[in-house]
Amino acid sequence: MSKFSAMGRRIARSLPSVTDALRISEYFLRRNLLVLNYHRIVPREQCPDGLRPENTLFVDEFESQMAFVSRRYKVLTGEQVRAIITGSAAIPRYSLAISFDDGYENNYMHAFPVLQRYGLKAIFFVTTGRLDREVQHFWWDRLDRLHSRVSTEDLTGELRKLDPSLHALSDTHIRLYFKTLPGSRQAEILSRLEQQFGNAEIASENRTIFDSMSWDQVRSMASAGMTIGSHTVSHQILSAAGSAQVYTEVFSSRQRIQDETGQECWCFCYPNGQRRDFRPLDEHAVLRAGYLCAFTLIPGAISSHSSRYALPRIPIVETRDIRILRKKAFASEKKPNAQPL
Numbered sequence: 001m002s003k004f005s006a007m008g009r010r011i012a013r014s015l016p017s018v019t020d021a022l023r024i025s026e027y028f029l030r031r032n033l034l035v036l037n038y039h040r041i042v043p044r045e046q047c048p049d050g051l052r053p054e055n056t057l058f059v060d061e062f063e064s065q066m067a068f069v070s071r072r073y074k075v076l077t078g079e080q081v082r083a084i085i086t087g088s089a090a091i092p093r094y095s096l097a098i099s100f101d102d103g104y105e106n107n108y109m110h111a112f113p114v115l116q117r118y119g120l121k122a123i124f125f126v127t128t129g130r131l132d133r134e135v136q137h138f139w140w141d142r143l144d145r146l147h148s149r150v151s152t153e154d155l156t157g158e159l160r161k162l163d164p165s166l167h168a169l170s171d172t173h174i175r176l177y178f179k180t181l182p183g184s185r186q187a188e189i190l191s192r193l194e195q196q197f198g199n200a201e202i203a204s205e206n207r208t209i210f211d212s213m214s215w216d217q218v219r220s221m222a223s224a225g226m227t228i229g230s231h232t233v234s235h236q237i238l239s240a241a242g243s244a245q246v247y248t249e250v251f252s253s254r255q256r257i258q259d260e261t262g263q264e265c266w267c268f269c270y271p272n273g274q275r276r277d278f279r280p281l282d283e284h285a286v287l288r289a290g291y292l293c294a295f296t297l298i299p300g301a302i303s304s305h306s307s308r309y310a311l312p313r314i315p316i317v318e319t320r321d322i323r324i325l326r327k328k329a330f331a332s333e334k335k336p337n338a339q340p341l
Helices: 002-014 018-030 059-072 078-085 105-117 139-147 152-162 171-179 183-197 204-210 215-223 243-261 280-288 322-330
Strands: 033-038 040-042 056-058 095-102 123-126 227-230 267-269 293-295
Touching: 033 078, 040 059, 040 105, 040 204, 056 059, 059 105, 059 322, 078 095, 078 227, 078 267, 095 105, 105 204, 105 215, 123 215, 123 267, 139 152, 139 171, 139 183, 152 171, 152 183, 215 227, 215 243, 227 243, 243 280
Parallel strands: 033 095, 040 056, 095 123, 123 227, 227 267, 267 293
Antiparallel strands: none
């Protein structure tokens, strides 16, 4: 028995400890690229009673996060990200990139100055139809404004009249239902709901919460070294659209960005960005339209083995607490000689 015990001890000593395993995992994390994802950045005072819309950070929270990442990580430019993705550069240690989706005006008004203050660059994925004012507001913002003054029961009742196949819906189910619809059907149903329940006017001081950037603002950011990528024409979730519409969404938006900025639009990101929101044929459409890569909202880090047309990103939590940011975005990663939080 003692012989087997001694053998067991020798084997145990030859295996990596838990600490060693963590160090190994941290080593690989250091060699991967994290891409943080944001949507809206707004002043706290613009949100009544401090209540924030979905996917919104307050300016002070965003500034705290930028101060943290600029101090602790190598924040890459869009061109550096491009070089990594195309294989012409290695991933630097402790590197990350910053991205924004949708093209809200608050990105220009409030996030852009913070980035400049810390000497950081970011990738902004814009929805060109919103910039061209072809779409008045995003469907989820219209739905949220309806929800703010109409009960779920009343909304469900009206939706059943428009689509009798629907059953009882919660707020979450209503949102998921809209995600499955083609853009034209979304607009049709929302217009009917707004006719039924009224369309509340947005207060002027709150317009940057919902409004999109202008092309002048986009050009200003591009000339300052920000990268402009495509988020389709209308924010159509690609898996809910036919192949012809998908190609129009990805091709036309790329061409529009290039015409307006005079710069190549080499990167794309999928609306909503979960695995169910794009198909292999959608990835192929992005490739055919001339993009070098496409980003998702599937959590994870980019490595040398990542699929170029399904790149992961980290959706950032709405908090000023850097400990939460670290836990969500950086897991157990620890840097030598790291400054205490």
